[in-house]
Amino acid sequence: MTPGRRMELVCPAGTPSALRAAVQAGADAVYCGFRDETNARNFPGLNFSPQELAEGVRFAHAHGSKVLVAINTFARAGDTDPWRRAADTAAACGADAVIAADIAVLDHMATQHPDTRLHLSVQAAAATPESIGFYADAFNVRRVVLPRVLSVQEIATLNRAIAVETEAFVFGGLCVMIEGRCYLSSYAAGRSPNLNGVCSPPEMVSYDEDGEGTAARLAGFTIDRYAPDEPAGYPTLCKGRFKAGGKAGYLFEDPVSLNAGSMIVAFRAAGVTALKIEGRQRGKGYVTEVVRAFRKAVDAAELGQDATEIDNILAGLSEGGRQTTGAYRKTWR
Amino acid sequence: MERVALTLGPLFFHWPAEKLRNFYFRIADEAPVERVHVGEVVCGKRMPFSDPVWPEIIERLERGGKETVLSTLAAPATARERKAIAELCTDERLVEINDITALPARSGKPFVTGPFLNVYNETTARFLARHGATDICPPVELSLETVGTIASACPQIEFELFAFGRLPLALSGRCYHARLHGLHKDSCQFTCERDPDGLAVDTLDDQSFLAINGVQTLSAEVHAALFEPATLVRHGIRRLRLSPHDCDMVEVARTYRSVLDGTQDPRTARFVLSCLELPGRLVDGYARGEAGSRPAVTA
Numbered sequence: 266m267t268p269g270r271r272m273e274l275v276c277p278a279g280t281p282s283a284l285r286a287a288v289q290a291g292a293d294a295v296y297c298g299f300r301d302e303t304n305a306r307n308f309p310g311l312n313f314s315p316q317e318l319a320e321g322v323r324f325a326h327a328h329g330s331k332v333l334v335a336i337n338t339f340a341r342a343g344d345t346d347p348w349r350r351a352a353d354t355a356a357a358c359g360a361d362a363v364i365a366a367d368i369a370v371l372d373h374m375a376t377q378h379p380d381t382r383l384h385l386s387v388q389a390a391a392a393t394p395e396s397i398g399f400y401a402d403a404f405n406v407r408r409v410v411l412p413r414v415l416s417v418q419e420i421a422t423l424n425r426a427i428a429v430e431t432e433a434f435v436f437g438g439l440c441v442m443i444e445g446r447c448y449l450s451s452y453a454a455g456r457s458p459n460l461n462g463v464c465s466p467p468e469m470v471s472y473d474e475d476g477e478g479t480a481a482r483l484a485g486f487t488i489d490r491y492a493p494d495e496p497a498g499y500p501t502l503c504k505g506r507f508k509a510g511g512k513a514g515y516l517f518e519d520p521v522s523l524n525a526g527s528m529i530v531a532f533r534a535a536g537v538t539a540l541k542i543e544g545r546q547r548g549k550g551y552v553t554e555v556v557r558a559f560r561k562a563v564d565a566a567e568l569g570q571d572a573t574e575i576d577n578i579l580a581g582l583s584e585g586g587r588q589t590t591g592a593y594r595k596t597w598r
Numbered sequence: 599m600e601r602v603a604l605t606l607g608p609l610f611f612h613w614p615a616e617k618l619r620n621f622y623f624r625i626a627d628e629a630p631v632e633r634v635h636v637g638e639v640v641c642g643k644r645m646p647f648s649d650p651v652w653p654e655i656i657e658r659l660e661r662g663g664k665e666t667v668l669s670t671l672a673a674p675a676t677a678r679e680r681k682a683i684a685e686l687c688t689d690e691r692l693v694e695i696n697d698i699t700a701l702p703a704r705s706g707k708p709f710v711t712g713p714f715l716n717v718y719n720e721t722t723a724r725f726l727a728r729h730g731a732t733d734i735c736p737p738v739e740l741s742l743e744t745v746g747t748i749a750s751a752c753p754q755i756e757f758e759l760f761a762f763g764r765l766p767l768a769l770s771g772r773c774y775h776a777r778l779h780g781l782h783k784d785s786c787q788f789t790c791e792r793d794p795d796g797l798a799v800d801t802l803d804d805q806s807f808l809a810i811n812g813v814q815t816l817s818a819e820v821h822a823a824l825f826e827p828a829t830l831v832r833h834g835i836r837r838l839r840l841s842p843h844d845c846d847m848v849e850v851a852r853t854y855r856s857v858l859d860g861t862q863d864p865r866t867a868r869f870v871l872s873c874l875e876l877p878g879r880l881v882d883g884y885a886r887g888e889a890g891s892r893p894a895v896t897a
Binding site: 339340341342343345366367368369372373389390391392393394395396398399400402412413414415419441442443445446447448449451452453454455457459460480484485486487488489490503505506507508509510512513516517518592595596597598 | 672673674675680683684697698699700701702703714716718719720721722725726737738739740744745747748751765767768769770771772773774776777778779782783784797798799800801802803804805807808810815817883884888889890891
């Protein structure tokens, strides 16, 4: 990050109303995707039509915010046109950047829309100076969204070795697997983030009650079980309870969400350009609350306030469950 | 008709040096495979254990008439791991790239891309070919049909289908063996060595589901894509990849060879495989464009 430059707050916009909410709550940039399988949050009821994107860009720009468009799934063999079209539409709508992972999409952007900024999606899983350098040289990628495997010390080292900006996830859902390299969902349920933009697809979920309580299943595989009086969670594959080596429990990850708000100052010192909030599946009330709190926290960090004060700003913020700083602290591994 | 070759892919598991030596020596002498991948792809922390034995394994394999391919790490992170990749990429032998990290060091010289590299379409395949890719083994979640579509648009590249073994489904920054044993990755005590095919993960209802292998998650079941050779050729498949397991891999290779030679039909071959001591039941959903966990039915 250029010394003296303010860290950018990048916020989720699953819908046009969430976009407006995020912009009004102080987002420096919002990110969104089209209503199809070109984006990795291809969920029913979410995302943008080309016209909605154009309107969203006008609204954001009028309020001094940027719009980043995620075209971050992998183009289908023999049918890459929808991905190219999505890239063309994003550029035509005046998007400030396209976030992509697939070499086919990156190549199309670099050759057809060289004036539109290109960000490397977390789905590309680029975590080393060599791989980031490759994407920068080959496609003029200007920013990399960091895979959630690096500690904050490693991010600092990485930033000294690369010439592009970095963006780090700071709050929201947490993938425990390296994103873009996980096929668990297609193994169990036939649809996956890379192929279809979905993980643990809702149409394959069932809640089956029996004498012992409720089994939350994905395509017939029991992902978790709940006692009769216990609220049942969504059976996201990697967050379930399983048996291995004679033990039963949350083998991959506890049902926690990411909150690295306490590390904003550390991110700044590590040279991170932008902080990203996850949650395109969230409504505008949630987006407003989270973005407003992080706006305050980032501004406080920029003013040199310490981590305790920032913790106080973010204290009220919780997804209702337990939180973790994830891989940013080495002990997570 | 073009002959479909067999490749023994890289070993995913942490085997002691002596076991590695015995396994590959027997492959060198007895297995009807044209190519053998060597090297650690899952965890850089294991490399100090296996690095000393690879040279003699390579020598023995090459003496046995096998082409050796040097496989590289799928999720490099440390300076030491990156250096190891850069060094392997200077080798005159064929190198397998499993992360874009290796590409700048290998660009312009021939390489194979492994299933950890996201090649989902012909544009990506052609881009990699321009950098030196001669062989592509696409991600396991792609169907035979899809690989065929990519192959038909890229005649200059040899396509390899992941055809046998527990499916490599995910990688993480976190070591699950360490987590299960109450340890951290940085002081893991190499507990993954106890599970030569990975450790089975069952659901709470005792359904066989996944397997953990350090930072890697695999399927519990064993993928077995058994197609008539004409079907493979029609889809542009030039090689089948067999992933090493702690079972009679020579017999596995012979079984696939017999199907490719037309001396055994896929149905019989499937029965033969199911009689071996495999770590899971046979599945082949991915090859047919379905969920990867679907039971094997190809014929």
